[in-house]
Amino acid sequence: MSDQPIAVKTEALSKIFSQEAETVQAVRNVSLTIEQGEFTALAGPSGSGKTTLLNLIGGLTQPSDGRVWVADQELNTLSHKALSQLRLHQLGFIFQAYNLLPVLTAKENAEFPMLLQGIDATERSQRVTKLFQQTGMTGLENRKPGKLSGGQQQRVAVIRAVASRPALVLADEPTANLDSTASAALLDMMDKLNQDLGITFVFATHDSRVMERSKRLIHMTDGAVESDVSRT
């Protein structure tokens, strides 16, 4: 282990979903540590618990057992408000289904977390404009999500996640709806943000291109960590 500060730490983390008489253990006893600046991929087949683990790390769902620390804060000790503040200031989310706000334009969606943070309009606009240029989205700023293709929406979702410069970005299948060119461009952009700003990325992915670009590959099966390989 290096001297880098710890971005995420989980300890014996488990999540069980119960529906009527049936229970499903989506995450089993996962203990791992992700240092700041890592570019990590969680791989595994569907139902292996990747998305649930991301949601647990992001404080979007409560663990059935175990503990999670993000930016040195233990999530299950935080109030709703403190958890919201943590998500706002420390985390960026990229969802598989884009999840853009339909009433806002592409630019407004991208600026939304910064607006919540209270960053001034000029700074917001500068950051977003630059990211729109880098992702080939220039000219589409004023379109509503319904007028954008799936790939374009995903790029807006990525811009929204990174524009506020969070310490940690949690990305669930970020390239699932993109062609190879767009995927490569998006990965380049995230790689650059990782290099330049030290943003930590954790991906849940099936995509071999993402796995190849990651510097650490955690393989999950049936909710448990099967292998954890760091690559240089």
Place this chain on the structure above:
Amino acid sequence: MTYFTIILPLALRNLRRQIRRTALTASAMIIGGALLIFTLSFGDGAHEQWIDSGVRQDSGHITIERPNFRITRKIEDRLPEQIRLTAEQAIETLRSTGYIDTASSKLTVLGLASSPAGARPVQIIGVDPVSEALFTTLDDLTIEGRYLESTDTLAAFVGIGLMRSLDLEIGSRLVLTAQDTTNEIAGQLVRVTGAFETGVEAADQSLVHIPINTANDWLTANNAVTNIGILVEPSHVAPQISSQLQQILGASLSMRDVAVMNWKEAMPELASAVMIDDFGAYVVNGLLLIVIAFGIINTVLMSVLHRHREFGVLQALGLTPKQTSAIVLSEGLVLTTVSGVLGIVISISLSRYFLGDGIDLSALVPEGSEISGTTIDPVVIPMFRTARIVQSFGWILVIGLISSIYPAVRASRIDITESMKFDR
């Protein structure tokens, strides 16, 4: 700050996004709000007419008299001169408030009216013809002859019922008999100058107006009055002016010697009739507000249920549960405020345009209908009172707020990961 930069704009855009649903609910609320204002203003207009008619036929919005006078109607319960002078000065002082419309000093006694055809018990009111013409509505109800004039001396203005009972005509002689200030029975010959018809049998059979100077001479009352009636405008300031008069008179007089009553105290039956009618209107309006509330709950809750994913995303991005609920509350309040304002504007505009001359309910109100001895005018002019409109708008806002609370709580308590599974 977050409210005006994020929460309110999001609420407004969400309302605009579902424009048809918003418009439908707003329409229902506008109609509800307009009906609410209309029913209240119609009720207020009708009540104002009852009150106006009642106080003008009786003792005014405020009456100053001896405590026993209302029961006895005897000359011995006339106002002492000192009290009368102080009261008239107080009225002059209060004219500066702008609320006093007119005042009329009267000498009222119970007596007998007789003619060769017979005799009838009557209430004889000695009035100053000029000030009483501004006070009473009886002159407007003249059906034969004319009302009293300032130059009249031995004149009487009588009800049509009395005229028929005593077989009188315009110019007929009539003898009035009553107890004078020396406790002697005194008679006075007068001639009929005119007759009125209120439609209220008791009034048409028993009211007689004569000049107050004639009454004073006849009853050896030495310019005395038994009661001073005051009309105020608007009528709802009567308790306030009455209280001010009591303070002024109370400072120099013992309140045991004089009673200052507003119309509610002087005419409790009429006050009760207004209150009962108001209660009925409140029940109907309460039901109307409940219907409006369900409209809001339906719209806002449906909107929340359809936007689970969106609220999940907002909270994942850092919006707190409270801020999420504030969006929903704002949607409900904006919808309510806009609809409420439009409802009020539409109600007032349409009522003034189409019903400026009043609603004629002759088909529903039989001629001569009365409430507590007060004639009902079948033409009702809706009355829009600022306080009532503000009060109604306040109720609409409260209903909007309360109706939005449940949907807002639902939005704030969503499970973020579950909400992401919702289909868009």
